[in-house]
Amino acid sequence: xxxxxxxxxxxxxxxxxxxxxxxxxxxxxxxxxxxxxxxxxxxxxxxxxxxxxxxxxxxxxxxxxxxxxxxxxxxxxxxxxxxxxxxxxxxxxxxxxxxxxxxxxxxxxxxxxxxxxxxxxxxxxxxxxxxxxxxxxx
Amino acid sequence: xxxxxxxxxxxxxxxxxxxxxxxxxxxxxxxxxxxxxxxxxxxxxxxxxxxxxxxxxxxxxxxxxxxxxxxxxxxxxxxxxxxxxxxxxxxxxxxxxxxxxxxxxxxxxxxxxxxxxxxxxxxxxxxxxxxxxxxxxxxxxxxxxxxxxxxxxxxxxxxxxxxxxxxxxxxxxxxx
Numbered sequence: 335x336x337x338x339x340x341x342x343x344x345x346x347x348x349x350x351x352x353x354x355x356x357x358x359x360x361x362x363x364x365x366x367x368x369x370x371x372x373x374x375x376x377x378x379x380x381x382x383x384x385x386x387x388x389x390x391x392x393x394x395x396x397x398x399x400x401x402x403x404x405x406x407x408x409x410x411x412x413x414x415x416x417x418x419x420x421x422x423x424x425x426x427x428x429x430x431x432x433x434x435x436x437x438x439x440x441x442x443x444x445x446x447x448x449x450x451x452x453x454x455x456x457x458x459x460x461x462x463x464x465x466x467x468x469x470x471x472x
Numbered sequence: 473x474x475x476x477x478x479x480x481x482x483x484x485x486x487x488x489x490x491x492x493x494x495x496x497x498x499x500x501x502x503x504x505x506x507x508x509x510x511x512x513x514x515x516x517x518x519x520x521x522x523x524x525x526x527x528x529x530x531x532x533x534x535x536x537x538x539x540x541x542x543x544x545x546x547x548x549x550x551x552x553x554x555x556x557x558x559x560x561x562x563x564x565x566x567x568x569x570x571x572x573x574x575x576x577x578x579x580x581x582x583x584x585x586x587x588x589x590x591x592x593x594x595x596x597x598x599x600x601x602x603x604x605x606x607x608x609x610x611x612x613x614x615x616x617x618x619x620x621x622x623x624x625x626x627x628x629x630x631x632x633x634x635x636x637x638x639x640x641x642x643x644x645x646x647x648x
Contacts, residue, residue: 358548358575360599388609389505402575403610406601431608433508 357402363409370412371414379415383408385438395438504629507608514622515606519596522558522573523581528568529596535622538569540648541594541640542616544604546576547584549612551631556588558632563591571595574604574612615640620646 358406383397390401396408407428414424428436440446509515518530531534534542543559545552563569571592573581581595598604607616610629617640626643628636 358546360575361578362533362600363600363602392503392505403601403605409600410602410605429508431508431606432505432610435505 349413360402362402362405365409365412365416366405367408368412370416375415376412378421379412382411382415382421383427384410385427387436389436390433491561501588504633505610506629507610507624509608509625510627512624514618514624515603517603518607519572519595519598519603522571522576522595522597523578523585525582526590526592527594529572529594531622533594534570534618535620537620538568539620539625539644540618541644542618543569543571544574544602544607544609544612544614544616545571546574546612547580548576549574552613553584553588555613555631555633556591558634558637559591560589561637562632562640565637567641567644568593572598572603574598574601617643 370379380397384395386396386407388394388396388399388401388404390403390405391399394404396404396411411424414427415421419427425437425439434440436448440449441449491645514531514534516531516533519528521528534540545555559569569591571594573595576597576599578597581597596603607624609616609627613631615628615632616624617628619625626645628640632640
């Protein structure tokens with residue numbers, strides 16, 4: 335019985351459609367998967383890549399995603415870091431193309447501000463609701 | 473209980489959360505990533521021809537004074553096949569269409585054009601998707617309206633269907 339289950343699993347794995355077929359084929363940009371020679375620059379690039387959202391597989395960062403578009407975006411980030419651009423300027427460069435959506439670190443303005451302020455607001459609300467507990471019994 | 477209104481607070485909270493849930497169900501979700509480049513000048517680029525017998529595409533070709541459509545497609549993309557007749561219809565109505573082929577091979581592009589027709593003036597090959605990234609484009613197919621001065625005026629995400637043809641023609645007309 336167990337063997338049958340294993341066999342079924344193996345068949346299912348083989349039967350999986352090749353996703354790469356649905357993404358065309360082309361050269362992967364050189365810097366997509368090759369680290370920068372300077373460790374400090376690579377570290378900066380890596381931080382930027384972890385904070386940018388992949389356009390194709392929307393929940394992942396471009397550092398984690400294997401999608402072709404993520405590869406292109408990684409190469410762009412590394413190239414701009416190598417050219418001496420500041421991480422924040424690169425983040426802005428991406429936002430200029432895809433909007434706030436592309437960043438995992440929303441700016442402190444508009445609805446983003448609410449997001450940042452929410453913990454503080456909730457804490458104040460909790461203190462207000464619990465204020466009776468701090469009062470000395472008379 | 474000296475504050476009877478407090479009794480209603482939990483109900484209000486639950487009603488608010490329920491309202492959010494209903495809102496999420498009723499209002500259609502927009503999963504598309506829109507380009508933030510609309511209203512701005514095309515980025516500079518120069519792409520080689522996507523296959524034999526066609527001309528490549530550069531940003532300068534798109535800023536020669538005449539508004540036109542820029543179609544982002546690929547031979548491996550199924551909705552691109554579905555929109556082919558409507559691109560043909562747009563061309564017949566007088567629209568000039570340039571194209572960028574994404575991650576494609578010359579022989580595949582040639583086969584695609586011979587099967588589904590070639591409504592394009594020029595076709596550039598963006599094999600590494602670098603130009604697609606600069607355009608703020610998130611997938612295939614997409615169709616942009618480019619003004620005569622090379623400004624990106626409009627982005628249509630997804631395949632062009634019959635109902636989009638008059639809208640695109642109208643916007644193209646408005647462009648000049």
